[in-house]
Amino acid sequence: xxxxxxxxxxxxxxxxxxxxxxxxxxxxxxxxxxxxxxxxxxxxxxxxxxxxxxxxxxxxxxxxxxxxxxxxxxxxxxxxxxxxxxxxxxxxxxxxxxxxxxxxxxxxxxxxxxxxxxxxxxxxxxxxxxxxxxxxxxxxxxxxxxxxxxxxxxxxxxxxxxxxxx
Amino acid sequence: xxxxxxxxxxxxxxxxxxxxxxxxxxxxxxxxxxxxxxxxxxxxxxxxxxxxxxxxxxxxxxxxxxxxxxxxxxxxxxxxxxxxxxxxxxxxxxxxxxxxxxxxxxxxxxxxxxxxxxxxxxxxxxxxxxxxxxxxxxxxxxxxxxxxxxxxxxxxxxxxxxxxxxxxxxxxxxxxxxxxxxxxxxxxxxxxxxxxxxxxxxxxxxxxxxxxxxxxxxxxxxxxxxxxxxxxxxxxxxxxxxxxxxxxxxxxxxxxxxxxxxxxxxxxxxxxxxxxxxxxxxxxxxxxxxxxxxxxxxxxxxxxxxxxxx
Numbered sequence: 262x263x264x265x266x267x268x269x270x271x272x273x274x275x276x277x278x279x280x281x282x283x284x285x286x287x288x289x290x291x292x293x294x295x296x297x298x299x300x301x302x303x304x305x306x307x308x309x310x311x312x313x314x315x316x317x318x319x320x321x322x323x324x325x326x327x328x329x330x331x332x333x334x335x336x337x338x339x340x341x342x343x344x345x346x347x348x349x350x351x352x353x354x355x356x357x358x359x360x361x362x363x364x365x366x367x368x369x370x371x372x373x374x375x376x377x378x379x380x381x382x383x384x385x386x387x388x389x390x391x392x393x394x395x396x397x398x399x400x401x402x403x404x405x406x407x408x409x410x411x412x413x414x415x416x417x418x419x420x421x422x423x424x425x426x427x
Numbered sequence: 428x429x430x431x432x433x434x435x436x437x438x439x440x441x442x443x444x445x446x447x448x449x450x451x452x453x454x455x456x457x458x459x460x461x462x463x464x465x466x467x468x469x470x471x472x473x474x475x476x477x478x479x480x481x482x483x484x485x486x487x488x489x490x491x492x493x494x495x496x497x498x499x500x501x502x503x504x505x506x507x508x509x510x511x512x513x514x515x516x517x518x519x520x521x522x523x524x525x526x527x528x529x530x531x532x533x534x535x536x537x538x539x540x541x542x543x544x545x546x547x548x549x550x551x552x553x554x555x556x557x558x559x560x561x562x563x564x565x566x567x568x569x570x571x572x573x574x575x576x577x578x579x580x581x582x583x584x585x586x587x588x589x590x591x592x593x594x595x596x597x598x599x600x601x602x603x604x605x606x607x608x609x610x611x612x613x614x615x616x617x618x619x620x621x622x623x624x625x626x627x628x629x630x631x632x633x634x635x636x637x638x639x640x641x642x643x644x645x646x647x648x649x650x651x652x653x654x655x656x657x658x659x660x661x662x663x664x665x666x667x668x669x670x671x672x673x674x675x676x677x678x679x680x681x682x683x684x685x686x687x688x689x690x691x692x693x694x695x696x697x698x699x700x701x702x703x704x705x706x707x708x709x710x711x712x713x714x715x716x717x718x719x720x721x722x723x724x725x726x727x728x729x730x731x732x733x734x735x736x737x
Contacts, residue, residue: 264562271560279554300560359543382546407496410509413544414537
């Protein structure tokens with residue numbers, strides 16, 4: 262990747278990476294730092310990175326840095342795959358709108374479940390691509406997405422918000 | 428090869444199935460002739476065949492993973508709804524899904540809830556400092572050019588500042604240069620002045636007459652919560668630089684009120700701004716960390732005023 266292509270990446274992808282990180286850590290300044298850090302890491306290797314793969318590379322860097330950040334801040338990263346799902350059994354406040362309830366439900370998910378769902382929904386990545394970005398196994402990605410969705414659905418159900426029927 | 432009682436069994440099965448070399452076959456037959464009881468062992472052996480090749484495992488389907496989310500610990504409804512939502516449902520799952528949608532109200536409700544879990548990116552959230560991420564070539568020269576612009580502006584300023592007979596044309600040119608200086612230096616000022624005490628001019632009146640060394644009192648009105656702590660305002664004066672060229676009425680006398688000691692301290696004002704353009708007469712006074720005051724000069728195309736510390 263050339264310098265020009267690298268700079269193009271700043272225009273093209275920084276918003277996406279920023280949204281991904283911000284949605285996960287809910288800290289504007291730290292999210293900006295993680296974006297900058299990811300781009301600096303890519304700059305160090307930019308000559309060896311294919312322009313076509315730059316976006317995935319940025320997401321992988323951001324994900325790795327973000328997980329470190331969350332660990333330092335004692336956030337809940339993951340739940341063992343073998344254990345049952347109990348998030349939906351936790352109590353949480355009532356909400357007026359579906360958007361607030363969804364935001365809350367998303368924040369309640371363990372970071373890995375939240376991350377893979379955001380990558381899936383925001384960026385439309387396939388399970389294989391998410392697996393590469395997050396270094397999680399393919400089966401773990403599927404499990405996290407499935408569990409995350411079930412948990413969010415259960416939380417929405419418990420929140421009492423009105424959902425227009427399908 | 429010697430065949431004896433110890434190793435005969437190794438050969439019997441192959442012999443019975445005729446899967447043995449002629450040489451070994453001959454040896455085995457010699458041994459059997461001498462030991463007929465071993466012949467009895469292999470008689471009928473070829474008739475003993477397992478007859479199970481037609482047996483089938485009838486539950487093959489139970490071994491297959493036909494769904495992307497084949498997690499038995501979760502309900503079928505959940506698995507079906509997520510499969511469809513994720514766009515990975517098989518044709519069989521899709522038809523079952525359609526059937527359930529038309530038949531089951533609770534399934535319909537679950538599907539509606541699941542559809543809400545599909546996140547939408549907020550396009551309002553953007554990374555604002557994209558240029559900070561970029562790497563430009565010849566960065567050094569960009570900074571060098573900026574520094575050079577400041578230096579040139581400073582030199583021009585010093586030259587013109589001494590010239591009391593400055594013409595209208597050169598004043599205009601001068602303004603242009605100073606604007607560059609201001610633009611560059613302003614970055615520092617904006618960054619470092621956090622709680623600058625900005626006094627307000629209470630009144631501007633013409634001086635009664637021209638004086639060679641006109642010194643007027645400046646009294647500065649306090650601003651809300653931001654006043655000048657311990658300011659000895661008598662040490663500030665307005666100096667008319669081009670007073671000889673200006674009509675008497677345009678030479679201002681600035682009257683304001685003395686401020687009360689401030690409770691809020693101003694921090695880290697680094698750098699200076701010598702000139703500022705304004706159509707209206709304005710004064711800004713800043714206090715440095717060491718307690719001293721810094722007054723900004725004011726210049727307009729037709730008027731120059733210098734507010735200086737004595």
